[in-house]
Amino acid sequence: MAFSRCDLLCSAAALLSLVATPALAQSAPETPQKPAETAGNTTPEIVVTAQFRNQKLQDTPLAITAVNGAMLAARGQTNISEVAAQTPNVTLAPQNQYLGPGIIAFIRGVGQSDPNFALEPGVGMYVDDVYLPTLTGSLLDLMDLDRVEVLRGPQGTLAGRNSLGGSIKLYGVKPKGDNSGSFEATYGSYHRVDLRGHFDLKLTDNLAMRVSGVSKNRDGYVKILDYALTHPGTNVPTMATGANPQVGTLGGTSFAAGKVALRWTPDANVEVNVSADYTRERDEPGASVLIYGNNIAQFAGSPVTKDPNRAWLYGTNGAPIPLDCRFVPNGRNSCDTLSGYDKRYVSYATFYDAARPDHQVPYKPLALNRHSNLDNYGFAGTIDWTLGPSLALKSITAYRHYDSDWSFAESAPVVPSMLNQAQSNSQWSQELRLTGKALNNTLDFVLGGFYFHAKGMFTGRIDLNYAGIDFLHGPDPTPATNKAVFANASWKPVEAFTLTGGLRESWDHKEYGYVRHNPDGSTIQPCTGYPFGVNQPPNCALAALNGLYKTFDASRLDWRVAADYRVSPQLMTYAQVSTGYRSGGVNPRPFYPSQVEDFRPETITAYEVGFKSDLFDRRLRFNVSAFFNDYKNIILTVLNCPNTAGFPTTPCLQPKNVGSAHVKGIEVETTIRPIDHLSIDGSISWLKFKYTTVDTANTGVTASMVPPYTPEWKWNAGLSYDIPDVLKGLVTVRLDGSYQSHIYVDPTNVDTAPIPAATPSPLAFQTATNRIDDYFLANARVTWKSDADTWSVSAEVRNLTNKYYFTSMTANFGPIGTSAGAPGLPRTWAVTVKRNF
Secondary structure, X not given: OOOOHHHHHHHHHHHHHHHHHHHHHHOOOOOOOOOHHHOOOOOOOOEEOOOOOOEEHHHOOOEEEEEEHHHHHHHOOXXXXXXXXXXXXXXXXXXXXXXXXXXXXXXXXXXXXXOOOOOOOOEEEEEOOEEEOOOEOOOOEOOOEEEEEEEEOOOOOOOOOOOOOEEEEEEEOOOOOOOEEEEEEEEXXXXXXXXXXXXXXXXXXXXXXXXXXXXXXXXXXXXXXXHHHHOOOOOOOOOOOOOOOEEEEEOXXXXXXXXXXXXXXXXXXXXXXXXXXXXXXXXXXXXXXXXXXXXXXXXXXXXXXXXXXXXOOEOOOOOEOOEOHHHOOOOOOOOOOOOOOOHHHEEOOOOEEOOOOOOOOOOOOEEOOOOEEEEEEEEEEEEEEEEEOOEEEEEEEEEEEEEEEEEEEOOOOOOOEEEEEEEEEEEEEEEEEEEEEEOOOOEEEEEEEEEEEEEEEEEEEEXXXXXXXXXXXXXXXXXXXXXXXEEEEEEEEEOOEEEEEEEEEEEEEEEEEOOEEOOOOOOOOOOOOOOOOOOOOOOHHHHHHOOOEEEEEEEEEEEEEEEEEEEEOOEEEEEEEEEEEEOOEEOOOOOOHHHOOEEOOEEEEEEEEEEEEEEOOOOEEEEEEEEEEEEXXXXXXXXXXXXXXXXXXXXXXXXXXXXXXXXXXXXXXXEEOOOOOEEEEEEEEEEEEEEEEEOHHHHOOOOOOOXXXXXXXXXXXXXXXXXXXXXXXXEEEEEEEEEEOOEEOOOOOOOOEEEEOOOOOOOOEEEEOOEEOOEEEEEEEEEEEEOOOOEEEEEEEEOOOOOOOEEEEEEEOOOOOEEEEEEOOOOEEEEEEEEEO
């Protein structure tokens, strides 16, 4: 059923009026608010800075979910992706093995899964107001946090570029100088050992220091098995060095991070906060299991045939081995005979390309070290200077750098593709904000400027047997600069009514250089015939790319107009129209010169209405927002490249403007305190995405498809019950459940596509898909906390029902003939002991 923009917004307005009636009724006579220290049975009050000034969450006219440190601890959440479970229309997931240490982020159908510098995230990530420009390094640990703010909808006038889907902002605890501290230790499934702690010291009367740290270690939960040893008598050669069939695991983590913060208050008008942080990850490659294998696994013999004398892998009897259903350990595409293991968590990956060298592929064999590493550090300085009773200046200066390096291999001994990729990024940013009040304090305003410069570098050993190429990608330099000026003002013509307007002008400059060599560093020679024939120079199809250099420049004016009206102390309503944009750029991964193409910036004009309410003496919080987005020039990475200049259509991994769409949705959040000691929280969201125009010929996307990682439905519910006077303390029992409907991982959506087996097989057909089915997850946690709040002990079980599900997928069934899923953790348990001092 189709809805117009008026249908959606008018329906939300009608719902708003229904809630407004009881709120008005109970406001006369007005019920006095309980003081904060006795508000344990009322909804929590959280102060946010979404509009660059301190406001209560319920007074902020934005769709925003705010979670403080106590809430994070109550749920046992330790990284930013877990916060998405209770946030409407937000998808945050760890990157899969192919894309390395980072995050996949989508809000209201806008986002990005590719961490390459040429592609902007679409969801702005910030730590203490410092912008993080790439998905790599953005799977942030929730270390010593004051709060997390998740802002949904375009934040173009304040947050700026690449926040057209929304923004996720993390704020650390500032030093207090109260000589306090804490230490906690966790032990759990897969030899999980977490250590966390902080101490806060008073150095002088006006100088305080806070030091915090975390260490997280856990074994991998996907077992890497040697196929020959687990299937004796087969034709597959062994890659093991001993008799143990388990040669490793995937999904293990080894993480350590630390932060030092200083807070200096030389006088009553100046506050200086300086911090330095460092994160070190030495993880295993991400968890990955093969779910589709259907490739004859031979190099080209001619433009139209494969050559059995050029197999990717030869068996012990010298015959070519196809990549088929025997290497798929579980699911409908499996004919594997493995026993004695949980086949859902098995991989036959070798990280070894055993292809025989010839004139066209001379750089074989190739072995990769299994790893996913990240070193991430930064320095930030914030100065808050009160210039007068109604004027203040804030300066935010930051430098950040990371180096990441990770390996990827398909989950089979037959290797269609194998990669070792690395990214490094250095960035400087400076932001100035002048905030103040005018017109007898009825006008709040902010004026500001922003400068950002990054130097990125991407390198990789790109071994693509399915395409007949094996080369060194990079180092590709990718410098980028963004400059912006902005202004925002909120005016109260009367006490209950506020008008807000904002403008931001942005200027972008980006560059991309292409460096391509053979794996030994030699120059790639041009082709003299069909590029992939055995008589051609290796990698000759890429020869013309080396030395190309592209630039991209654009400017953009974003604006926002909003109005909010406080109907009563219990109810605030708002409406707004806002815009946002994501910067365009140049394809970072062309395999042929014809794929070196620009893509234009994408834009959104968003219409939103909503209300926020605290009812029944603040025992019920009920917030609703409804939105309609006019989304244009949508940037998605497609696997469909037109056949030009005699080159094949694959490989292809190209960002393109696929079309425009209308996106509408409704989001509801609630917190209920029906009786003493009991708290219920939950949210539900619905989103409908519909393309209005689409470039099917050049992208493969059709009008009935939706963007990746965008569920239509999402909901969560949590229940917390306190039991006082237990062993001189308080016991809290908490249950959480979350659901998301099915999603797709690629712009071209495939539910189920039966494809005939490429080789003689027990299965006549394989079934290809890039869909992750809907799933529900439940967690439970019991915590005892001493009355003096000095000790606490928690026990938790996550994924209570032991649900098998995928967090992401690499669905390459078209060009490669494989698909792999990243399974989430099975049911796990953990026990945590914490000491405050």
